[in-house]
Amino acid sequence: MVFSAPVKDMVFNIEHLSGWAELCHLPQFQDVELETAGAIIEECARFAEEVLAPLNASGDRAASHFNGESVVLPEGFKEAYEQFVDTGWQSLQHPVEFGGQGLPRAVGAACGEIFNAANMSFALCPLLTDGAIDALLTAGSDEQKQTYLHNLVAGRWTGTMNLTEPQAGSDLSLLRTRAEPRGDGSYAISGTKIFITYGDHEQAENIVHLVLARIPGAPAGVKGISLFLVPKYFVNADGSLGGRNAVRTVSIEHKLGIRASPTAVLEYEGATGYLIGEENRGLDIMFIMMNSARFAVGIQGIAVAERAYQQALGYARERVQSRPVDGSSNESVAIIRHPDVRRLLTRMRAVTEGCRALAAATAGWHDLARHADDPDRRAEAKAVAEFLVPLVKGYSTEMSVDVASCGIQVHGGMGFIEETGAAQHYRDARILPIYEGTTAIQANDLVGRKTLRDGGRTAYRIAEMIAGTEAELNASDSVPARVVARKLARAREAFLAVVDFVVLETPRDPQTVFAGSVPYLMLAGNLMAGWQLARSLIVAEAELARGVEPEFMAAKIATARFYADHILNEAEVLRERIVEGGESMLGAAAAAL
Amino acid sequence: MVFSAPVKDMVFNIEHLSGWAELCHLPQFQDVELETAGAIIEECARFAEEVLAPLNASGDRAASHFNGESVVLPEGFKEAYEQFVDTGWQSLQHPVEFGGQGLPRAVGAACGEIFNAANMSFALCPLLTDGAIDALLTAGSDEQKQTYLHNLVAGRWTGTMNLTEPQAGSDLSLLRTRAEPRGDGSYAISGTKIFITYGDHEQAENIVHLVLARIPGAPAGVKGISLFLVPKYFVNADGSLGGRNAVRTVSIEHKLGIRASPTAVLEYEGATGYLIGEENRGLDIMFIMMNSARFAVGIQGIAVAERAYQQALGYARERVQSRPVDGSSNESVAIIRHPDVRRLLTRMRAVTEGCRALAAATAGWHDLARHADDPDRRAEAKAVAEFLVPLVKGYSTEMSVDVASCGIQVHGGMGFIEETGAAQHYRDARILPIYEGTTAIQANDLVGRKTLRDGGRTAYRIAEMIAGTEAELNASDSVPARVVARKLARAREAFLAVVDFVVLETPRDPQTVFAGSVPYLMLAGNLMAGWQLARSLIVAEAELARGVEPEFMAAKIATARFYADHILNEAEVLRERIVEGGESMLGAAAAAL
Incomplete structure (x- = not known):
């Protein structure tokens, strides 16, 4: 199955969701053109599709091993890594001072997703190198920086x-x-x-x-x-x-x-x-770099979900099986025409696009936090970015397991045969909600550092911004915009109820609040992804009216509406579990475990 | 990790959920005592725990292979199978006429779960033999029966x-x-x-x-x-x-x-x-035996969920990590004390017990359908049993994937290491929503043969029985009973709204109805499992009042309430997806796929 990077979606997100209009005026990024960013992502896609993607399945089969003296990577990895270094991909988002290209994080995130979608096992190496670079930039001495950073940024x-x-x-x-x-x-x-x-x-x-x-x-x-x-x-x-x-x-x-x-x-x-x-x-330094590493693992979730989606979509278009349920043909048709296969694929796509949109927005807040002129703006952006990081990590990775599982389901029995390739994504994805802090650790971070520490201020601030998006949607006279506005409002209200609960109840009854911490994370992640898709819908309606990329924009609108109707509505159940369910959860655990 | 079969839960289900009071008076089962059934299940547990369970991980590592001449099974399988045959386990639920023991299906289901929990790869062989026996009993000639059945029933x-x-x-x-x-x-x-x-x-x-x-x-x-x-x-x-x-x-x-x-x-x-x-x-005969085979695969889902739960529970009790969030200790504690680990384990347990309860009830209806004296009772039981089979298959197996995934999560990084054992359950479970008819095929069956064919009559009849359980719960003055009654009623109403939708909309717009067929199956399965746990709660409260098995009964009550608060409430989201979401689903698919 050939992998093709979703470049168009990525560039759309960078332009419209990551605050490009503000970022591109900052001194740090004034030389970066959107076209340049797009060209870099295109080039990244070509490299990943041609060099990394073909090693994904063979690398899985061979696996790395230790021969008693050295670690042997699967065939082709060393050569691919040499090309990766030669073409300078490690340096994308790192400071020019140490040989980096100083690009916005949203561009780095897009390229990171592409590398990971092509070959997650390969892309882990640069991901860890990024972490080491961040740590040295944060806390290294000048000598350490001079000794190590150039070679790390180069990927050597x-x-x-x-x-x-x-x-x-x-x-x-x-x-x-x-x-x-x-x-x-x-x-x-x-x-x-x-x-x-x-x-x-x-x-x-x-x-x-x-x-x-x-x-x-x-x-x-x-x-x-x-x-x-x-x-x-x-x-x-x-x-x-x-x-x-x-x-x-x-x-x-x-x-x-x-x-x-x-x-x-x-x-x-x-x-x-x-x-x-x-x-x-040591731990303070680790925590600074951990925000980056956790964000990067969230990107891995989006990446494996995209790859699983493409694999399933390709199979569903090829595989001919059974007549349509509506009697529209007497012949067997490609299974993509069957409603439940469409349901699975649409869900996979909507979740993946939603998480990608959220990551792009988060990357934008992060860049603003580092480079905005106004210190208040920097502080606000930092708070928002840090609130979103555990959601990007926790929600994207939990959903990637679900998406990869749906991908196997689309394949039927063939999905269970290793040679098909769908199973690898299901196996690969499973580490993502675990490493760099399990989902529960992310949720503790969300409750403790990101919600309680400022008394819910950042959470309420984000909810205000969401309400602003609802107002924009309601100003539209399109049905999808109105529907999305309504569902978004309901999910936002569920979120606010949970934030109130967390802020008020934790001092009184932390055990009950933390029993709902992962559901809170899932609710917040779901809402934030849905919010970004709602913002996308507003842009897409405007672009469509101007005749720009009509197919892409129509798909974006339809996907945003699907997400609102089918995914965002989980928020209400999650709210109920958190706010009303703590007693029965802890009671059941006490009685039954 | 040692496996220990949940015998107490199984015997409880047989006695209280599978209609034992009615079944034991039928001529077919008049010689079967509940104590005998319990003793058989105990013996089955011993055999499975001692002989089959130790081969589960080693069998996974070795895998079966073809050496060009014959198929080589992992070490120990042949010897274990010989013991299985010698002790007569294949014959449990088959007719005495061909050397079987003629036991109720609910007993067979319990033993089937135990074999599969101990070693799913091993237990598949007898499962397929059961299918062949059913086919020959259904449609074989006398000569075919005489030639093949004795040896099949014996497992030779x-x-x-x-x-x-x-x-x-x-x-x-x-x-x-x-x-x-x-x-x-x-x-x-x-x-x-x-x-x-x-x-x-x-x-x-x-x-x-x-x-x-x-x-x-x-x-x-x-x-x-x-x-x-x-x-x-x-x-x-x-x-x-x-x-x-x-x-x-x-x-x-x-x-x-x-x-x-x-x-x-x-x-x-x-x-x-x-x-x-x-x-x-041929297909008609296959469909008759398929109800049995699909039921048996549903049992496999429950089995692997139980095994994954035990594995995770054992780890959570041993692994010491981090202080309690409520500050109740300055020392690191076993992770089972952390709220999110409790949430994961409680969810795993509640889903598993709910599916087991549903399977036990379904087995009871099945026996009644075959052996009740009154033809009207047989007809009613047959309709109910056949309605429930796609739910046992579809819901139990979809949930088994979720449970096995939670099982890995409880282990953190260790769960991703193959030697730990949690990963095998996640891999094994993934075939269950696929073979013997994918979940979509089960859902088509539920919509077409089980709901539309009788105009929803069986679905409405079951909803009436659920309302009866609600009335019993409301007659209790306990809080858990009242809470469960309320949640059960809400889920039942969601179910009824969907049944109405399916019955009325399919002729007009089959594509939209089938777009919601799997959500309908999940809603119905969720409700039916929750219903059986609600019935269990009523029994457990009575037993507790009499002082019978107080720990077990308290856990049953707590688990039933947890299920109602945390799982049953998904019904409302599913209803919304099905009844209100068809347009956006098909629209998104049309625009985006």
Whole structure:
């Protein structure tokens, strides 16, 4: 099944949902033309379609493995990565100062989706490198930046994040890895880290491990964790590579999905590490970069959903089976003509487009937060962007599992046969609601840091903006706009009821509120995606009236309406579960578990 | 992870939900005591836990394969199957006349669930044999019954169903396999059949293939399909086995799940087959046995959900991570204490118990349909049982995918590692909404044969019975009973609105109705499962008042209430999608696909 990147939808989103009109006037982006962005995305699509997509299924079959000495990636990965580096794709959204292209995040998000849709296992490596770059930009010393950033931004070196240990997953307070000061400014790092994505491989010259560890005498719990940079190969003063550091690959995991991506167990045996930022502030730095990494994982969800959708759509157009239910033909027809196949495909498409729209909007708020002139505007944008990140991560990834599952269903029995390809998406997608913080962790973040900390102010502010979109919709005389406005208002009211509940009830009864935290996240994510599709509908109606891309715009309007009628209406059930269901949930758990 | 069959829940369901009070007075079952049934289920649990469950993960890892000559099952399967035959488990619900034990279907269903929960790949073989037995009982000649049934009922021979061909999946009208009369009463069968579960293996002495094929000159389409019995080895007049028939194994599929179960491509090369029933009536016979087979696949859904639940529950009790959100401890606690883990586990449990309760009730109606004295009672029971079968199949299997996915989520990153075991359930479950008719095929059956054919009469009749349960609940003065009554009433009204819609709109606009057919199935399945849990609550309150099994009864009450608060309330969204959403669904499909 050939993959074709949804470039048109991406460019539409960048122009109309990510605040381009405001962004393009900022000093940071004044040299970036929309046409240039479109051309970059086109080029990215060509590279991903031609070079990365063909390695997706073969990479899954071969899987990465450890031969006792080194980690062996599937055939073709090293060569593809070399091309990726040569064409400069790692550098897209990074600062010009370190060799980056300084493009808006919305462009980076589009390209990230394309790489991941083409080959999620491949794209994980650059994703982790982005995380390491963000960490160094945030907290690295000048020397560290000069030593590492150019090669990371170029993609010649890759990055990893080393958080998890066997006993410490979501709970980093249980971390045991030790960092003993050596007296020369470096530390000796010792401990076992697991689930290290691209923790070892030979496709880059060096690997820059970012490692959380404890310095002796540090406070207990998360306030005693520091962040260290541990290179696989030492870097000499002249920038050349020296000997190997004392970090050893123990094994590569045998996983349900993303099997081409090597997930390593690493043993640090007194490896030399360099402190990033201040002692005991490791988690703060991690949290800053985590917003980016979580956003990127949300993008992976959209990517795998898009790929699963294209796979299912292609099959449904080809496969001939059964006559139409309305008796319109006596011959068997392509299954895409059967109502339930249409239902499945339309759902897959609407969810995917909704999540993509939400991610594009979030990327825009993020850029505004970093680059707007007005500090108040920056502060507002930061609050909105940070509110949206757990939704992009949690909602997009939970939905990607659903979409990939629908994709198998469209194929019938063929979907269950591995050679067909649909099953891989179902397996690959399943990690997404787990890594970089499970959906429950995202939901805790949404409740705690993003809703309670400012007394719901950002949530209410966003609800106001949604009400503004409703007013715009109601100003239209089209039926779809009116329908969408009505459904959007109902979902917004459900959201507000839940925000009130969270703000008022948490001090009194946190257990009940947190019992509804994931439903709250799903409600909020659903609403925000539906909101962005509603904004898209307004644009599409205007563009359609001007005769621009009539097919694309008509599809956008129809998809937005479908989303409102079929997906947004879940908000009310979620509200009921959260606000009225806590007692029965906790009661059932207490009695039955 | 040790598997422990939910025997107590099963016996509760048989006694209180499957109409035992009525069934046990029928001549067919007058010798069956509830204690005996319980003892059989206990014994079944012991066998499955000790012999079958330990082979589940190893069977998945090894998978079945074809070595060019014969099909090799994973280690231990043949020996386990021999024990299965020796202890007589195949014969449970089959007629005494052919060596069976003639037990009620509700007992057979319980044992079927246990076998499948222990090892779904293993249990598929007996499931298919049950299907072949049903077909022969329904339409076989006396000679065929005498020749084949004793060995099938004993499990010494196994059965298969050969429907699918590369071009003919859900659409059997496209079938091409030919059956040429030989003049001696037999036929020469030629053609390729795919997706044949246990289509070849060496664990039984013989395999009895049931094959759909066309006789030359037969009418086109499904009215020209006949059913044939094609033994792997010929059976001599004295009952001994003769030479091998001309059916050849081409390959064994490489599947997402149920990897230990060999799914064969079979080539019939002029194989000798014997007509079952009349020419061109093959599909009618298949449809009779399909109700049983579909019910059995629904049971598989419940089974894999139960296994996934136990796996997740066990992990959640052991894994220590993070402090409680309510600040009740400064130490990290077992994750089962975290609200979202409780939410996931409670949801898994409630859905599983709800589906199990629905299956038990359906089994009871089925037995009544076959064995009640009064023909009117038989007719009513038959209509109700047949209405419920697509719900047991469709709802239980769709929900099993959701439950298995939640099971991975409870494990966090460990769930994605194959060795943990949670991933296997997620892979295994995914076939269930597909084989024996996809959920869409079940939904077509629900709309067409089960709702429209009698003008909604059975649906309305069931809704009346549900209203009766509501009245019983309202007669109670307990809060859970009142809450459940209210939620049940709301879901029943949503169901009635949809039934009205289906009955009135199908003649006018079938496309729109069928666009909502799967949501209708999910609504109906959800309601019926919730209804059975509501009935369970009434019993449990009475039992609790008498001091019987207080922990079990309290858990049952709490689970029923959770289901009503958290799952039943989806009915209203589904109603809205079906009744109000058809236009936007078809519109979106037309514009966007």
